[in-house]
Amino acid sequence: VLEMRGIEKAYLTGEVVFRALKGVDLTVRRGEFLAVGGPSGSGKSTLMNLIGCLDRPTAGQYRLAGHDVSGLDADARAFVRNQLIGFIFQGFNLLARTSALENVELPLIYRGMGSSERRRRAVDALRHVGLGTKLDNTPAQLSGGQQQRVAIARALVTEPKLLLADEPTGNLDSTTTEEVLALLQSLHRDQGMTIIMVTHEPDVAQCASRIVVVRDGLIASDRRVETP
Amino acid sequence: VLEMRGIEKAYLTGEVVFRALKGVDLTVRRGEFLAVGGPSGSGKSTLMNLIGCLDRPTAGQYRLAGHDVSGLDADARAFVRNQLIGFIFQGFNLLARTSALENVELPLIYRGMGSSERRRRAVDALRHVGLGTKLDNTPAQLSGGQQQRVAIARALVTEPKLLLADEPTGNLDSTTTEEVLALLQSLHRDQGMTIIMVTHEPDVAQCASRIVVVRDGLIASDRRVETP
Numbered sequence A, B: 001v002l003e004m005r006g007i008e009k010a011y012l013t014g015e016v017v018f019r020a021l022k023g024v025d026l027t028v029r030r031g032e033f034l035a036v037g038g039p040s041g042s043g044k045s046t047l048m049n050l051i052g053c054l055d056r057p058t059a060g061q062y063r064l065a066g067h068d069v070s071g072l073d074a075d076a077r078a079f080v081r082n083q084l085i086g087f088i089f090q091g092f093n094l095l096a097r098t099s100a101l102e103n104v105e106l107p108l109i110y111r112g113m114g115s116s117e118r119r120r121r122a123v124d125a126l127r128h129v130g131l132g133t134k135l136d137n138t139p140a141q142l143s144g145g146q147q148q149r150v151a152i153a154r155a156l157v158t159e160p161k162l163l164l165a166d167e168p169t170g171n172l173d174s175t176t177t178e179e180v181l182a183l184l185q186s187l188h189r190d191q192g193m194t195i196i197m198v199t200h201e202p203d204v205a206q207c208a209s210r211i212v213v214v215r216d217g218l219i220a221s222d223r224r225v226e227t228p
Ligand SMILES: Nc1ncnc2c1ncn2[C@@H]1O[C@H](COP(=O)(O)OP(=O)(O)OP(=O)(O)O)[C@@H](O)[C@H]1O
Pocket: A134, A137, A140, A141, A142, A143, A144, A145, A146, A171, A172, A173, B011, B012, B013, B018, B020, B038, B039, B040, B041, B042, B043, B044, B045, B046, B047, B090
């Protein structure tokens, strides 16, 4: 479903050029479940932003679902994202002045879905992550783990073909983590959703069938693992 | 060093009253190292905000370092915090438009420290968490784990008597987590710093000598453990 070749990303801070990604090759087939690990600052979120078309590479080619996306402008990328991708951000990126329910409805508004169908699906998505009693709370009225779960619900509400999850369980206790992982695994099994998940936790990485380790802007290892 | 009795915190959302803390008794002596665990939404961060004088309880008494703080106004609480407490927030709470270095200098500015001494200490604190090459980056130019480490450096730069750490390693890989925990343990051992740390990770909780579990706004268990 996605193919990256020679992907580079450099940032300019003042007069210093920092090479966050130095040449990444990555091919992911439909229905795969990948875990991405590696040290803090190694380039994982940068890679996820490029895969998710939130940003453009400095060099290299990127084909997603058969189309060359490395050349697309901002509007075209936004369209691709809304159609195909669900993104759980490391920092959640919720809208501060709107409720949990409205935050989760937002991607459906972009799709032009009618308001009652939209509401029904958003309520469902929030119930699936245990937030049925928090629909009207704004992010500031939610705990860290509850905010994380709103971000998860928002990413899943459009039933994306590709889910990009950047540390989706970092603020969750072990029980809630297991519930979220069980939800992701069932979507993977039953709907064939392709999942790429950054995680620092070995237990969480074990849900995946392939583990990619990023180190210093390069892919250090990429191997299949036995899933129990 | 701190004593809470009958502490309650309720929030009003619309017309609904939600009781986040329903009557907490907690006594912590100088030099203790506590881990606080419990399910997402159980009240851990709410408790930490009250301990750290960032918020006031709805009911109950709170004495910190011998003074009754439950009755203090906002300015008095800010003074107490700056003098005694270092706080690592679950959401980091960095200033978005200022560099890592300036973020870490901020508590020292409040203390009236001269600019060259301030700079020296802030650079040291950032080096201790491995961010010596990122001093001028703003939070948007830092990875999630790097932002978390800036928050850690900022909390430690004033050499606080009481460190309140809300999930300080949630975004860090295992190696960086070990380095941060080693730093906290040496401050605990050598400077007698009192530490209260919320964490979901069992490995991290094992550094503490006492574990408190919060469940549904109450303390469900509070016991001492053997530290290796
Ligand atoms: N300003 C607020 N208004 C309404 N409810 C609130 C507010 N702040 C917190 N809450 C509620 O209080 C409860 C406890 O929140 P708290 O942030 O203390 O949880 P927590 O134990 O830190 O959870 P987590 O592990 O997810 O960080 C949650 O159910 C949350 O929805």
